[in-house]
Amino acid sequence: MLESATPKPSLSEGAYSEIRQALVRGDFEPGQRLSEPELALRFSTSRSPIREALVRLSHEGFVERLPSGRVRVRALDILELEQLYVVRASVEGLAARLAAPRLRTIDLEQMEKAQEEMERCVRKNDAVGAIAAGQEFHDLLLRECGNQPLIEVLSGLRARISRFRAVVASLGDYDPERAIEHRRILKALYQRKAEQAETEMIRHVNRSAAVLMGKLRKRG
Amino acid sequence: MLESATPKPSLSEGAYSEIRQALVRGDFEPGQRLSEPELALRFSTSRSPIREALVRLSHEGFVERLPSGRVRVRALDILELEQLYVVRASVEGLAARLAAPRLRTIDLEQMEKAQEEMERCVRKNDAVGAIAAGQEFHDLLLRECGNQPLIEVLSGLRARISRFRAVVASLGDYDPERAIEHRRILKALYQRKAEQAETEMIRHVNRSAAVLMGKLRKRG
DNA sequence: AAATTATTATCTGTCGACAGATTAGGTCAA
DNA sequence: TTGACCTAATCTGTCGACAGATAATAATTT
Incomplete structure (x- = not known):
């Protein structure tokens, strides 16, 4: 993608x-x-x-x-999902840290746009739209991290995770808390606080993981 | 491997x-x-x-x-090496953190053995042996991190990096400082200090990167 | 001789074929 | 009916072949 x-x-x-x-x-x-x-x-x-x-x-x-x-x-093993997320949190945190000092105004504008779209979808209770906008947010950030191997690694992890996500996509109840976390990340990026962006990103990914795994345990 | x-x-x-x-x-x-x-x-x-x-x-x-x-x-681009090491430091640090509470006595014994072998090689000025023992050290740790995707990611990064390392392998001057760093990591692992093991590992990888890139800039 | 074009040799992407291995299906005995 | 056994149908790993594309080489012109 x-x-x-x-x-x-x-x-x-x-x-x-x-x-x-x-x-x-x-x-x-x-x-x-x-x-x-x-x-x-x-x-x-x-x-x-x-x-x-x-x-x-x-x-x-x-x-x-x-x-x-x-x-x-391959089977959708929830233990594997957990492991994927552990790596992803760390690596995506790194991506945020690396991107923080590199993001140009236009990049931040695009992320702001994706963020606002996400918030709009959350208000409209449009889970599909919110998820799409959220992915766009992550994509924009990753693209500007300036580290090709990192992009490859993280893309792979995200793709593998998305298989699990698809299972519960029909549930459609998107947690608005994710949008708030994105906003926190974006704020740190605006302020060029790399470490903070990393921390917020790790927290965000971990919470996403917890929510997804919770859903999976209920249904799958 | x-x-x-x-x-x-x-x-x-x-x-x-x-x-x-x-x-x-x-x-x-x-x-x-x-x-x-x-x-x-x-x-x-x-x-x-x-x-x-x-x-x-x-x-x-x-x-x-x-x-x-x-x-x-593929060309051996030193910028790519730097990027590979940035990711590797983060990911291998994670591996150390995850492995810390999981390592069994036998694992620590094996790592101790690899470590002693490394120190022996350093004393004998046997660079090739020291490098081999050092890799064994990293392998043992990674194997016990308990996270399969992490193992795959890190193996891939290490393999790509080893191409660069091969270029200057003939130089053979192995920095004994690496062995000391390994010893610090091992100590943290003995004490089950996960965070510290992670920190020491990141530092170690970063220093290895600096040394290797320095050699490459001179020769390559 | 240098630049340009024509010619030849290779290479990749894709295809169908075949042998050995594996699986599925069916048969027969208990 | 269940289970062992045999048979038939698939499937994978590997091979060689071919067309179109690409690169290398030779021929030609300036």
């Missing part, structure tokens, strides 16, 4: 992003086997592009290879 | 680890083009396993795909 242009729309690339999107949306059941011929049929390609897509997805933790070589959708 | 058993010694897997090892050792020049047919010949396989290996290596940041689709060995 953070990557830019498409220099070559290869079939592999297409298959990868479509399958990944399907996984994030929950179109495939956890535990479900994904057969290469079947996916190839579905995407009207041969197995080669599918294979590459699955190789990539397995290294990214979306699917796993059985000893037989078959691929199945 | 941290992963365990080999359930299936596939050609892809073999090609991957061999090419990766070659990259880490610096057998391939930065910027060098890697052609699939050539590598296939070298490993006595068809292009398929090579292709999978290269796909993986490109996502791990060892090689990059040109717009033409060709693959070349």
Whole structure:
């Protein structure tokens, strides 16, 4: 979602992003086997592009290879989610700290815009919109952290987490507290208080984690 | 290096680890083009396993795909190294913090052993041995952090960094200060002081970074 | 000789094929 | 009905092939 242009729309690339999107949306059941011929049929390609897509997805933790070589959708283990969030909190805190002195006026304006959109959605009780605006907020911040490996790591973590989030997306009750935390982060960024931005971000991510895990424990 | 058993010694897997090892050792020049047919010949396989290996290596940041689709060995950009170390310091600090309350007696014993080996090598002026023992120290700690995504992230960062390290490995002058820092970390772990272990680890990684980058700036 | 164009050699992305391994399905015995 | 066993259908890992694209080389012109 953070990557830019498409220099070559290869079939592999297409298959990868479509399958990944399907996984994030929950179109495939956890535990479900994904057969290469079947996916190839579905995407009207041969197995080669599918294979590459699955190789990539397995290294990214979306699917796993059985000893037989078959691929199945990874289970949504709540313990894994917790671990993902532990790393994410730390790494996204770092991103906030690094971004704080780097954000240009235009970046802060965009974040302000995303923030206001989020607050508007919260008032309208529009959970889907609030979540989208919230992600935009995080995206904008990450993009300006100036550290490419960090961007890659965090993008990967966020993508893996979003699979879990999709499970309870239908619940739709977005906690307005998240918007308040975002506002605190933004304030620290305005004031160029890097450490504080980091602390607030870590707190925010941890609370998001707690809320999501709570929902999952109830439903899933 | 941290992963365990080999359930299936596939050609892809073999090609991957061999090419990766070659990259880490610096057998391939930065910027060098890697052609699939050539590598296939070298490993006595068809292009398929090579292709999978290269796909993986490109996502791990060892090689990059040109717009033409060709693959070349990524340049050793010192700015990238710096960024890698920034993330690594934070993440490895987290690993230390998480491991602190989890390490069993046997783990601490093994770390003590690695530490003593390192100190022995330092006294004997055996840089290669000291580096190896130092890596063992970090490996042992990471293995017991209890967070799989963290292990994956940190392994990836360390592997990418080791390419840079290989460039100046021939210099061989290992700074004994590193061993002292390890000892501080270990002490904090013995005392189950998680925060302190984290702080010491971050400091240690940052100093390693500074030393390595200093060497690179002189030579590279 | 330098620049430019034409020609040739490679390379990548993708495809279909095949063998060995695995799974699913069905059969028969208890 | 349950369980062991056998058979058939899939699937994966790997291979070679081909077209279109790219890079390298030779030919040609200035």
